[in-house]
Amino acid sequence: MMKTSVKLSPIVLLLALIAVVPAASAASKSLTIGLNAWAENIAVAHLWKHLLDSRGYHVKLTTAQEGVTWMGVARGQMQMSMDIWLPNTDAPYYKRYKHRINLVGPWFQEAKLGLVVPQYAPVNTIAGLRKHAKDFKVEGTPAILGTAPGDSEMKMTRHAIKAYHLPMKLIASSQAGMMAGLKRAYRHHRDIVVTLWSPHWAWAEYKLKYLKDPKHIYGKGDHIYVITETGFAHKYPKIQRWISHWHMSAHQLASLEDDIKKQGNAKGVDAWIHHNRHLIHQWIQ
Secondary structure, rough: OOOOOOOOOOHHHHHHHHHHHHHHHHOOEOOOEEEEOOHHHHHHHHHHHHHHHHOOEEEEEOOOOOOHHHHHHHOOOOOEEEEEOOOOHHHHHHHOOOOOOEEEEEEEEEEEEEEEOOOOOOOOOOHHHHHHHOEEOOOOOOEEEEEOOOHHHHHHHHHHHHOOOOEEEOOOOOHHHHHHHHHHHHHHHOOOEEEEOOOOOOOHOHHHHEEEOOOOOOOOOEEEEEEEOOHHHHHHHHHHHHHHHHHOHHHHHHHHHHHHHHOOOHHHHHHHHHHHHHHHHHHHO
């Protein structure tokens, strides 16, 4: 059977293009932001969802563990993630996916991670936990209370336990579970050690201290970046420009976290935007 070619008139071709363009335009107005359960990630993801939704975009927030989020952005299943700690905390993920994602920023430059205890605790260094391990118990066992098993700080803490020869377990939980444990221990003036970071609202709520880490297991500090899917700048040129202008100080981020903690995600973001319109204008020009 012979194949025959069909010639379309210019008018038919034009009508076909007109039909396709709105669909493509609609697709470029929808995007998914991947986030984990870290306090600052929840805060900025909801902030940007509000800013983008109010400008005609349709934003979906998907909560997942860090590894899933990195993989989602690399595969184009998520368009961006906004809480990437480099050069230390997320270095393994960046090494694995750096050729399949784009890095934007940093938007925050004062990030830190480590083992944290109340200021009244009798230790000042990670090595000091060896002598006082029996005082730092979780569920009756000398332990460090952490977050989800796949989180970067959990991998670093497993390394720290070996490097400092700590006779302690690492107990996985969630950010909410870890903070509940810290709150209970602090209320009763009991010793507890957790995997915590800054920025985080806990530093305003409690008197805490980082344990000194001379082996630099947790690095010397990080910057926080955004990662986007390949082709993001072409598909979302305005958003690319806006997040490139985005910068926050420790005070600005702490006030956003505090508003969300007190009023919930939507109302907290609304309140913060109301008092920071000049800052929003600097980002979204």
